[in-house]
Amino acid sequence: MVNVLRTTSALAIVAASFGFADAGSFKCTGINYNIRAGPDWAPANEKCKPASQIASELALLKGVTDTIRLYSLTDCDQANAVVPAAIEAGLKIELGMWVDSSASSFETEKAAFKTLLDTGIVQSEHIVGIHVSSEAVYRKDITVDVAISHLEEIRTLCKANSGAAGIPLTIADIGDTYSAYPQLIEAVDYVSANYFPFWEKTDIDVAADSFYKRFSALVATASTYNKEVIIGETGWASDGVGAGASPATAANAAKFFYNFYTLATEKKLTYYYFSAFDEPWKLPTLEANETVEAYFGLFTHEGVLKDAIAAKFDNATSSSVDGSNSGTTTLVGSTTTTDGDNATPNETTSDDATQDVTTSGDVEDNTSTSMTTTQSHNDCAM
Numbered sequence: 001m002v003n004v005l006r007t008t009s010a011l012a013i014v015a016a017s018f019g020f021a022d023a024g025s026f027k028c029t030g031i032n033y034n035i036r037a038g039p040d041w042a043p044a045n046e047k048c049k050p051a052s053q054i055a056s057e058l059a060l061l062k063g064v065t066d067t068i069r070l071y072s073l074t075d076c077d078q079a080n081a082v083v084p085a086a087i088e089a090g091l092k093i094e095l096g097m098w099v100d101s102s103a104s105s106f107e108t109e110k111a112a113f114k115t116l117l118d119t120g121i122v123q124s125e126h127i128v129g130i131h132v133s134s135e136a137v138y139r140k141d142i143t144v145d146v147a148i149s150h151l152e153e154i155r156t157l158c159k160a161n162s163g164a165a166g167i168p169l170t171i172a173d174i175g176d177t178y179s180a181y182p183q184l185i186e187a188v189d190y191v192s193a194n195y196f197p198f199w200e201k202t203d204i205d206v207a208a209d210s211f212y213k214r215f216s217a218l219v220a221t222a223s224t225y226n227k228e229v230i231i232g233e234t235g236w237a238s239d240g241v242g243a244g245a246s247p248a249t250a251a252n253a254a255k256f257f258y259n260f261y262t263l264a265t266e267k268k269l270t271y272y273y274f275s276a277f278d279e280p281w282k283l284p285t286l287e288a289n290e291t292v293e294a295y296f297g298l299f300t301h302e303g304v305l306k307d308a309i310a311a312k313f314d315n316a317t318s319s320s321v322d323g324s325n326s327g328t329t330t331l332v333g334s335t336t337t338t339d340g341d342n343a344t345p346n347e348t349t350s351d352d353a354t355q356d357v358t359t360s361g362d363v364e365d366n367t368s369t370s371m372t373t374t375q376s377h378n379d380c381a382m
Contacts, residue, residue: 004312007104007141009028015142021158024159024344026064026066026261026313027064027065027066027092028065028261028271028272028273029065029066029067029071029269029270029271029299029318030065030066030067030068030069030094030270030273031061031064031065031067031068031272031273031275031276032068032069032071032233032269032272032273032274032276033057033068033069033070033082033275033276033277033351034070034071034276034277034279035048035049035054035076035078035081035082035274036075036076036279036281037049037051038281039281039282039283039284039285041367042325043312048076048077048081049076051081051085053092054081054082054085055088055089056087056303057303058082058086058089058091059089059241060303061089061091061154061276062089062090062091064298065091066090066091066092067091067092067093067094067272068082068086068093068276069089069093069094069096069131069182069232069272070082070083070093070094070095070096071096071098071110071134072096072097072098072113073096073097073109073112073113073116074098075094075098076110076336078253079112079113079116080117080253083116083121083191084121085096086131087121087126092126092127092128092231092336093126093127094109094128094129094130094131094272095113095122095127095130095131096110096130096131096134096167096172096271097113097130097131097132097133097150097154098133098134099132099133099136099141099142099147099150100136100139100141101139101141101142106132106150108135110150110153110154111159113130113157115156115162117158117161117164117353120163121306122163122164122167122341123163124163124164124166124167127164128167128168129167129168129169129170129171129189129190129192129230129333130149130154130158130167130168130170131169131170131171131172131192131232132147132150132154132170132171133147133150133172133173134172134173134232135172135173135174135177135194136173136178137171137173137177137181137184138173138174138176141204142148142304144183144184146189147171147184147354148171148184148187151169151170151171151187151188152187154169155169158209161360162347165207166192167232168189168190169188169189170189170190170191170192170230171187171188171192172183172192172194172232172233173192173194174193174194174195175192175193175194175195175214176219177193177213178218178222179217179218179221182225183229185221185222186225187227188227188369189223189227190227190228190229190230191218191227191228191229191230192230192231192232193215193218193230193231193232193233193234193304194231194233195211195214195215195233195234196233196234196235196274197210197211197234197236197246197256198235198236198245198248198256199244199245199246199248199286200244200246201244201246202245203246203248204236204252204255204256207236207246207259207260208256208260208262208263209263210264211234211260211263212267213293214379215229215231215249215269218270228270230270231271231272231319232270232272233272233273233275234260235253235256235257235272235273235274235275235296236248236252236253236256236257236296237253237292237293237296238250238252238253238254238278238295238296238297238306238308239291239292239294239296239297240291240292240293240294241290241291241292242289242290242291242292243289243290243291245292248292248295250306250307250308253295253296253305253307253308253309254307254308254309254311254312255312256310257273257381258309258311258316259297260273260311261285270349273298275296275297275298276297276299277297277298277299277300277301277303278294278295278296278297278300278301279293279296279301280293280301281294282294282295299348324343
């Protein structure tokens, strides 16, 4: 884990009451990761991160999560550049296949997956899930029927491979897409839904609650199909400008992450936070008035945990020590186990991408208005 407080171990016991595994530290169930370092037109040595940087970043991420989520097997050859390195680092992986409006995009990803299968590295002990396309239906790059057809093609390949036969498959898209097309819920092994209050201009003070209300409505629907819902993406930019977004500030990004993390730990949600690192390489590809996409990382592009996030966890633990907890940070209903000075929360991990998500009791409102337009991330080609 990343310890962002760096004080005496005695505070670990205090932090345990908040559900944090160590004083001022956090451990996400999953984080989205990308090895892009430059735009499409950049030369190969500038477009993709080198192996040494990938290894360093994966080692860093192992301190804050046990599972990473990829968007593509072919972009920057992630099938070979990331998958073995992640396994070596002790991380599990949700594989992704990037599909766009080009018919060749899926075929290229499928070919890379077949090659990866042949290596024998695709085993359920390492690969917790596979999402076939990411928001491609939302972007109208493909139809629902095509998305399901792609999924079934990958399912056929998995079934023919003893190591991959038990790996659950999904289609990643925004929550509204799943609500509008329940046949997607029926087709997947688990629902992978993206939710961004940031793109809905939601007030930061109610953003986490707004997320959960919308999420709960989809959980209720998916439960009728006996399917779990996993959050494929959620996050908040710490800088930049965006006409269709909430204010992107370091304080807001830290507040959303902290509040979301607290909520997710309390409710035992499985999620992949967006994202691991800032991506300043995107700036030349973005309009001058739409730059927030470069600043969604928990860490800077240099691998430093953002100060506001560190301070948020620091302040929460300090408030507990001072006896001034306002009640907003306590994880109601969470439990901890302690071993000496070390305490770990009884929270969901990503060892199984289809872990249960509460569908009753914790869901207080199963009705929701339709989500407003959600920004689509193009994390593979820009």
